């Protein structure tokens with residue numbers, strides 16, 4: 001397996017922790033990604049169901065597709081109202097033109113090149129694809145330091161100038177971007193656990209991972225914005241890229 005493949009398949013080993021410490025998605029961000037008349041939607045690369053829960057809260061019928069059985073088990077536990085199915089983005093286990101929107105939370109970058117054609121296949125014309133990422137807002141000093149420690153730096157923070165997630169595509173209109181600020185209340189143990197759910201950190205050898213988590217603990221215990229406090233607000237910006245499924249006739 002390549003390092004990338006190891007990271008893409010590493011999440012299941014931390015599924016329960018993932019549910020507890022990874023941030024959810026604001027309803028405003030979810031709504032912006034959907035067509036106004038959406039009823040049936042797909043959460044693709046659904047993990048433990050963070051996006052699924054936000055979609056169910058909008059009163060939608062939700063299919064949740066995820067290739068890792070351990071993540072899917074956790075999703076079935078936290079979001080039993082969803083139709084949970086095992087499968088990858090490159091072979092979505094749903095019929096053609098069966099959903100009004102495909103939502104992807106923090107997972108599109110793991111998908112193979114054929115995933116876009118699959119997303120186009122399951123979407124009805126006029127349906128939307130909404131690609132979401134929760135980025136830490138590192139305008140706050142301790143948040144920037146935390147990001148540097150867990151080695152994601154630019155790719156996972158608001159300092160990163162995100163390029164469009166996919167180039168011009170005959171099946172979709174050009175993606176447009178919108179951002180939504182929110183915060184997550186978290187404590188010391190939660191922050192350490194959050195560091196431990198990153199794909200990069202999960203894929204490290206155990207001794208290097210322990211070293212890195214010790215550095216995060218030192219940050220929490222010594223940084224003036226954190227030391228001695230039971231809980232703190234971790235600021236996030238949810239970035240959403242939305243594109244519309246073209247009608248087949250538009251580009252025939």
Ligand SMILES: C[S@@+](CC[C@H](N)C(=O)[O-])C[C@H]1O[C@@H](n2cnc3c(N)ncnc32)[C@H](O)[C@@H]1O
Pocket residue numbers: 008009011012022044045046047048049050051065066067068071087088089090104105106107110111112
């Ligand atoms: C960072 S997690 C995000 C999970 C969830 N969407 C969320 O927002 O919390 C990335 C997820 O992508 C899944 N994934 C990795 N490669 C995938 C692929 N080729 N097709 C579908 N999902 C994939 C992983 O199993 C993992 O559950």
